[in-house]
Amino acid sequence: MNREEYETVLSVHRVPVSSLRSECNPDEFPFETTDDLETLPNEMIGQQRAEQAMDFGLSVEQSGYNLFVVGPSGTGRMTYTQHSVEKLASEQPVPDDWCYVNNFENPDRPLVINLPAGSGLRFQRKVETLLIDIERELRATFSNEETEKKKRNIIDASQNQVEALWKETETFASGLNFKLERTPAGIQTIPLFFGRPMEKEEYERLSDANKEKLKEREKQLEEKINETVYQIRKIEEQLRKNLDRFHKETAAFTIEGLFQPLKEAYRDFPKVLRYLEEYNHDVVEHFSLFLTDQEEGNAVVQALTGSKEQQLQRYAVNLLVSHKNGQGAPVIYETNPTYQNLFGKIEYRGAFGSWTTNFTLVKPGAIHLANGGYLILQAAELLSQPYAWTLLKRALQTGEIQIEDPFAEKGAFPTSGLKPEPVPLNIKVIIIGSYYLYDLLSSVDEDFHKLFKVKVEFDTVMKRDAENRRKMAYFIKNYADRKNLLPFRMCQVFLDKV
Numbered sequence: 001m002n003r004e005e006y007e008t009v010l011s012v013h014r015v016p017v018s019s020l021r022s023e024c025n026p027d028e029f030p031f032e033t034t035d036d037l038e039t040l041p042n043e044m045i046g047q048q049r050a051e052q053a054m055d056f057g058l059s060v061e062q063s064g065y066n067l068f069v070v071g072p073s074g075t076g077r078m079t080y081t082q083h084s085v086e087k088l089a090s091e092q093p094v095p096d097d098w099c100y101v102n103n104f105e106n107p108d109r110p111l112v113i114n115l116p117a118g119s120g121l122r123f124q125r126k127v128e129t130l131l132i133d134i135e136r137e138l139r140a141t142f143s144n145e146e147t148e149k150k151k152r153n154i155i156d157a158s159q160n161q162v163e164a165l166w167k168e169t170e171t172f173a174s175g176l177n178f179k180l181e182r183t184p185a186g187i188q189t190i191p192l193f194f195g196r197p198m199e200k201e202e203y204e205r206l207s208d209a210n211k212e213k214l215k216e217r218e219k220q221l222e223e224k225i226n227e228t229v230y231q232i233r234k235i236e237e238q239l240r241k242n243l244d245r246f247h248k249e250t251a252a253f254t255i256e257g258l259f260q261p262l263k264e265a266y267r268d269f270p271k272v273l274r275y276l277e278e279y280n281h282d283v284v285e286h287f288s289l290f291l292t293d294q295e296e297g298n299a300v301v302q303a304l305t306g307s308k309e310q311q312l313q314r315y316a317v318n319l320l321v322s323h324k325n326g327q328g329a330p331v332i333y334e335t336n337p338t339y340q341n342l343f344g345k346i347e348y349r350g351a352f353g354s355w356t357t358n359f360t361l362v363k364p365g366a367i368h369l370a371n372g373g374y375l376i377l378q379a380a381e382l383l384s385q386p387y388a389w390t391l392l393k394r395a396l397q398t399g400e401i402q403i404e405d406p407f408a409e410k411g412a413f414p415t416s417g418l419k420p421e422p423v424p425l426n427i428k429v430i431i432i433g434s435y436y437l438y439d440l441l442s443s444v445d446e447d448f449h450k451l452f453k454v455k456v457e458f459d460t461v462m463k464r465d466a467e468n469r470r471k472m473a474y475f476i477k478n479y480a481d482r483k484n485l486l487p488f489r490m491c492q493v494f495l496d497k498v
Helices: 003-013 048-059 077-089 119-143 145-175 200-204 208-265 270-285 299-305 308-315 339-343 379-383 388-398 435-444 466-482 490-497
Strands: 067-070 097-101 111-115 178-183 186-193 317-321 331-334 349-351 354-356 374-378 428-433 454-457
Touching: 048 067, 048 077, 048 454, 067 077, 067 435, 077 331, 077 374, 077 428, 097 119, 111 119, 111 270, 119 145, 119 208, 119 270, 119 308, 119 317, 145 178, 145 208, 178 208, 186 208, 208 270, 270 308, 339 388, 374 379, 379 388, 379 428, 379 435
Parallel strands: 067 428, 067 454, 331 374, 374 428
Antiparallel strands: 097 111, 097 317, 178 186, 349 354
16 A cells, blocks of 8 residues: 555544544533532432333342342442342331240250341340249249148158058068068068077078978068069159159149240240240259259269250240341341351350250351341352352242251261251342353353342443433532542533543
8 A cells, every 4th residue: 555545544534633532511510519519319320221120120029039230340230239229128127036946845956936126135035034033933932841841741651651561561471480671782581480580500400391381481471572572663653753743733833923924925926825835844844954053073964964054045045136226128248158158057066076056056147137138149259159059049949048057967077966947038139240140140050030030230331411421420529528539620520531
């Protein structure tokens, strides 16, 4: 190409200087600096389609209408998502509190109880007070003179029966010319000779016939003694039953009135009433826990059964989620969505080379805290965590939060099994990610579109009109105020930068 041809091509494709930048008329802005503008909330600029999709997804209450927010970083997707969700959540009711309590019939399956927002802590404290009152009343009742007298009467009646049996047996032995001696080592039968114990030499001088008769009478006596011992054991067994029934009836009568205020306060909560009934029954069955103090010399038993404080934890309330100071529905942004951070965990204690746990060691995760509201996650962080995506899908599909330990089978030590009752799930999940991750999940996970039916897509290009320029001015105003910058002269900014 010669010089002339080059100049011709250059003239055809040359871009005018006026087209190298966008300009706008400063007269469109009725202010001199950003200080002249009033402070207004930031508005999305040029993302009308994303705003409509966000409003639609948040307004639909049916399951499966969770949101996936896509777009490149820097488009305001995170800021707008949080602002939109928090604004909507502030207008919604505060969700229930959740508690775990002991399942007295099956301790490995703790029960979950929901109560109105702010009531969980009150319930926990009332149950703690109830436990203190129960111990005080049981100790007072079982140590008073009237209870001891009734217990003594039951024991004396059984002892009288036993003594009557022994007297009958001793009379039977006397008729056979024998004497009975009861010793710690057992019962001895002593043959008598003219009313006194027979000497060995006297026994040797007996004829064979008399020796045979003596052995026959001794055999009859042994049979009578065996029958007597059998009857005494039955009396002793009946005594244990009578004492146990007396203790339980006494305990039941003592604590009956202590449960009435709670039953009245929670009469509209059937699950709480069932728990209190089981609580009452269990206290009666294990009344001895409240009557004994911790013994210093019984270290082995303490290690096996736990201290008294540990044993009484069966009557505690594990307040899993409390909304005592909540305002509106919860909004939780989990920046590190590991399995335990999302779904909670079950803590363990070491004991004799193994790990044990109970319902008081169940801890909540972000999904529990966000239940009844909104959970915001970053897609890249979520997908990088083992089990997190799979179990999040399962929770959304089943409508339940199941706390379990997916790593238990890989542990170096055996752990005790605990499977808490699932918590009903009512949540809106918003995941923020890139186009690549959205397309990846769409193609490899057949459940993705069933669970995340709303796509909120942020554009990288916006229309350059008066409305968007106005929003940009307010954005610069708010940014300058937030960063403590000097006010901007908007005409210069738009002339040079827009």
